[in-house]
Amino acid sequence: MKLAKLIGDRFKEKPADCVIDSHALMLRGGYMKNVGNGIFSELPILRRITAKIEAIIREEMDAIDGQEVLFPVVLPADLWDESGRYDSVGSELIRFTDRNNSRLVLAMTHEEAAVHLVREYAQTYTKYPFMIYQIQRKFRDEARPRAGMLRVREFTMKDAYSFHTSQEDLEKYYAICYDAYYRIFARAGIPEVVTVASDSGMMGGNISHEYMLLTPIGEDVIVFCEECDYRANMEAAENIADPPSTGEEQELQCIETPDCKTIDAVCTFLNADIKSSCKAVVYQKNRDDTFVVAFVRGDYEVNETKLRNLVGEEIHPAEITETDCLVAGYIGPYQIAKEAEVYIDITLKGIPSLVAGANQEGFHYVGLNLERDLENATFVDISKIQEGSICPCCGKKAITIKRGIEVGNIFQLGTKYTKSMGMKYTDEKGEQHYPIMGCYGIGVGRMAASICEAHHDDYGPVWPISIAPWEVHICCLRADDEDTKAAAGKLYEELQDAGIEVLYDDREGVRPGAMFSDADLIGVPIRVIVSPRNLKESCFEITTRDKTVREMVPVGEAVTFIQKLKEEMYQKIRETVKERRICI
């Protein structure tokens, strides 16, 4: 490819609205163009990268006996009625009708389509297990797309669905897939991706893992244990309370606490330890606005995902007015209005004497002991784990918190979809069962942006050779000089003949600075600089984008040198591909 004909402009100035580096660099480098809110077109450079990522994914999916299929983007709503998700999924699912008024959806995920595809085929146990996958566009009407390609509404995703006749068989395959995913990320140049235990959310099912690329700009909060292998998404991390050692049981007393509407104000006013206080956080059910009150210890926050899972339906932060049954600022678990659904966090268990709202304006209780004063006090896990908390796995106080980008996920779905959609098979005894499913996703565009985020410098991306748009970039510094251009042109031909992917910048009148800047933005791993100065010594200057190599190589040895350099780069990537075991 000659750079002069490459579609897409590169530019110097950082676009105004970019907050993260990968977004700015990919716009500046002519990788993509924003079409609308969370909607992008891919230009040739990015398309070459995503095609390579897709090829790696395809190889690894085929290697674990996946069979590629292709589902439609537009699906009849009936299919989503069968699973119940037409109603249960929120407005991120686009629903519309066709000319005949038939209800349709834009598929945001393809469990329904997958079950639909194989439910007639797989009626006997002899067909199991199997896995089907596709690499295809999805549309999700995200509430807030952001950060360039990292969070978009339309995107390419590899999604895979496996079908099994037993939980053991699913788990066996899940482990194989778990490993395949590590190989995919390592081959794409991000072996540093780690798995974390995750919340399975609306997907249903039990065990699930997310593949996280750790970076401060990540949207997900991840919990690590420094003593053991425990890693989890904040949403899913179990919180084990560290009970305060001090405090004795006291008599329950109602005390006037004027204008103490926050937990800090109350504790300051009463000179109480925040660790012996009870904080109320109020939500409402989306369906009927029933109040859901979550009580946590004063120094903890509510983990809304865990609360939502317990409530069993969608909730949102409540707006409390004066006519409601709750008294904002003075809500407590003792004698709370019966209309409200109450959840008490595990962090409040075993505290002998608590400060808590009295459910009347201007009053709090002190000396509240939940086990003693409430009938059937039950404690549930609805609080967020914190830095320095106790690890739910090894029990040591060694929790740290980092951020990450979710580049992939795997779920053990169980029978949620096969059951609701009536997919059955007959076993060897002639009995009918629902197959057990797993599903496995990777966002291709997000992966490209993540790799850029993980591997870039001030001047541009530093693409790993396995997914780089080209392997070699030739800069012909003086294309107006005949000998120089001839030498560069010859090298271009020879490299192509050697099966190497080359981008050739033979533009005349482009100054070296501009040429180098363009090369940096395109991020090709191996660069050859052809110039009169180098040719005077009968050499090409060969460098790598990561600046680890910079050598003058005699013209006649250039192709061999480059082949060797390229092979070393691939070898380095191969060495990062290790076998993994599921931990957690």
Add this chain to the structure above:
RNA sequence: CGGGGUAUGGCUCAGUUUGGCUAGAGCGCGUCGUUCGGGACGACGAGGCCGCAGGUUCGAAUCCUGUUACCCCGACCA
């Protein structure tokens, strides 16, 4: 959905407070010339009815009303 912000040429922005000649700059783009190892310089040139729709006014990028899009924070997110 809540809060904040922005909208002027391909990009980055000035001009709007206080309405006033033909709407500006830098980058980029085209032609010519001088240059040539980290985004050179000179000359000439093309490109914008100032997001859109109304209104006020002798006169609107600027004031008023409405509307749309985009960005940021939050809510939400298989």
